[in-house]
Amino acid sequence: MYATAFHSHSPACHNGLGISLSRSRGLILTKPYNRSCDKLRNIADIQNGDSKQTFKADTQTPDTDMQTPLLFSPEKLGSIELSNRIVMAPMTRCRAIGNIPNELMAEYYGQRAAAGLIVTEGTSPSPNGLGYARIPGIFSEAQVEGWKKVTKAVHGKKGRIFIQLMHSGRISHILNLPAGARVVAPSAVKPAGQMWTDAQKMQDFPVPEAMTREDLSHTKEEYVTAAKNAMTAGFDGVELHGANGYLLEQFLSPFSNIRNDEYGGTIENRCRFVLEVAAAVAAAIGKDRTAIRLSPYGVASDMPHYPEIDATYQYLAGELNGLGIVYIHLVDHSAMGAPPVPVTIKKEIRARFKNAIIQCGGYDYKRAETDLESGLCDLVAFGRPFINNPDLVDRLKHHRTLSQDLKMDLFYSADKTGYTDYPVFEDQPAETVR
Numbered sequence: 543m544y545a546t547a548f549h550s551h552s553p554a555c556h557n558g559l560g561i562s563l564s565r566s567r568g569l570i571l572t573k574p575y576n577r578s579c580d581k582l583r584n585i586a587d588i589q590n591g592d593s594k595q596t597f598k599a600d601t602q603t604p605d606t607d608m609q610t611p612l613l614f615s616p617e618k619l620g621s622i623e624l625s626n627r628i629v630m631a632p633m634t635r636c637r638a639i640g641n642i643p644n645e646l647m648a649e650y651y652g653q654r655a656a657a658g659l660i661v662t663e664g665t666s667p668s669p670n671g672l673g674y675a676r677i678p679g680i681f682s683e684a685q686v687e688g689w690k691k692v693t694k695a696v697h698g699k700k701g702r703i704f705i706q707l708m709h710s711g712r713i714s715h716i717l718n719l720p721a722g723a724r725v726v727a728p729s730a731v732k733p734a735g736q737m738w739t740d741a742q743k744m745q746d747f748p749v750p751e752a753m754t755r756e757d758l759s760h761t762k763e764e765y766v767t768a769a770k771n772a773m774t775a776g777f778d779g780v781e782l783h784g785a786n787g788y789l790l791e792q793f794l795s796p797f798s799n800i801r802n803d804e805y806g807g808t809i810e811n812r813c814r815f816v817l818e819v820a821a822a823v824a825a826a827i828g829k830d831r832t833a834i835r836l837s838p839y840g841v842a843s844d845m846p847h848y849p850e851i852d853a854t855y856q857y858l859a860g861e862l863n864g865l866g867i868v869y870i871h872l873v874d875h876s877a878m879g880a881p882p883v884p885v886t887i888k889k890e891i892r893a894r895f896k897n898a899i900i901q902c903g904g905y906d907y908k909r910a911e912t913d914l915e916s917g918l919c920d921l922v923a924f925g926r927p928f929i930n931n932p933d934l935v936d937r938l939k940h941h942r943t944l945s946q947d948l949k950m951d952l953f954y955s956a957d958k959t960g961y962t963d964y965p966v967f968e969d970q971p972a973e974t975v976r
């Protein structure tokens with residue numbers, strides 16, 4: 543879920559590169575590369591004229607088609623083969639009536655299966671995490687059965703799909719939760735702002751219940767069960783939502799986490815719950831199938847900046863690297879009006895984490911290719927362009943105009959309008975092509 547106001551949410555509105563020289567110097571990436579700091583160093587060496595690289599001379603034929611842009615070249619994510627490096631970013635769409643995935647959602651994801659990887663909308667591992675109206679869960683049998691329709695639709699088109707596990711934590715309202723569920727968070731700190739409830743429209747966020755030790759271990763178990771359920775439902779992996787102000791990020795920030803036990807206070811303590819959840823999920827389904835999304839310097843859902851942001855994410859990236867999870871997905875929402883994320887922290891995370899890095903936020907074809915070439919990331923996620931361009935991959939590949947007809951007022955509505963009814967390029971009325 544994402545809100546442009548960063549506080550309130552309304553469903554109603556709202557490279558080793560066996561290379562090489564950079565493209566500008568005439569040679570293009572050829573082989574799969576070692577990631578992270580090696581990659582950045584290699585690229586720096588290359589740019590400084592270091593000749594240790596194994597790339598072929600200008601006169602030789604490169605190992606792969608020199609014309610293939612990186613964006614459209616295959617990539618391996620752990621043991622999973624991706625047909626290209628375009629990721630469909632996770633986007634809450636509120637079509638899961640009764641919190642159960644359905645045929646309409648299967649159609650929507652199936653339409654977008656040409657992405658190298660789809661990450662689903664935020665999906666709750668727990669009744670307590672269903673903070674928004676009509677978001678899906680993956681803790682009941684009916685939900686697992688519903689998700690099977692989605693994974694079948696995507697795999698039927700040779701796509702790959704991870705489920706994003708999103709526990710809303712304090713970004714929630716009792717009116718949106720099923721009977722018996724609770725609004726819980728690391729500490730009883732109320733977020734500023736309001737959220738949408740189907741029953742009583744906009745409502746102030748409540749003061750959440752501070753999680754007890756029992757809540758912590760129960761919630762961790764819920765993540766593990768949800769991850770196992772995801773495997774049963776046919777997902778290729780699980781992305782833990784550690785971004786945008788939801789439960790996991792609520793533990794990271796000293797504003798939302800004022801605990802005085804070993805889960806609060808120091809950087810190590812604030813990162814503990816996130817790392818325990820990631821380790822438990824990886825132990826249950828495999829580190830190759832476990833990933834996380836992070837938003838350093840993000841302000842969504844009332845997450846103010848704090849002095850140790852860099853130190854927190856440096857530590858976290860190093861520890862996640864130790865766990866060997868398959869990717870870190872970084873969010874930069876400056877294209878949506880949020881404060882810019884310093885490139886230094888993106889590079890520091892890249893340097894500390896050896897598996898794949900996904901970057902997301904305001905990308906177009908050119909910037910995506912530039913960041914892939916520079917080694918800042920291995921994959922690029924596109925969010926909004928996938929909403930109104932179901933054939934985004936084809937459009938980018940064939941340099942076709944993207945539709946600008948994005949119906950924001952239908953982001954979180956309940957039916958197919960503004961969801962599965964966006965035309966592909968060939969069917970698009972000429973006046974909407976700009």
Ligand SMILES: Cc1cc2nc3c(=O)[nH]c(=O)nc-3n(C[C@H](O)[C@H](O)[C@H](O)COP(=O)(O)O)c2cc1C
Nearest residue numbers: 543544631632633634663664903904924925926953
């Ligand atoms: C309608 C909508 C819903 C979103 N829901 C989620 C979500 O469930 N989980 C998440 O991590 N990010 C969510 N986001 C953020 C996107 O994943 C992405 O980071 C953001 O749109 C920036 O990428 P873009 O500039 O390519 O759109 C959402 C964004 C939009 C527009």
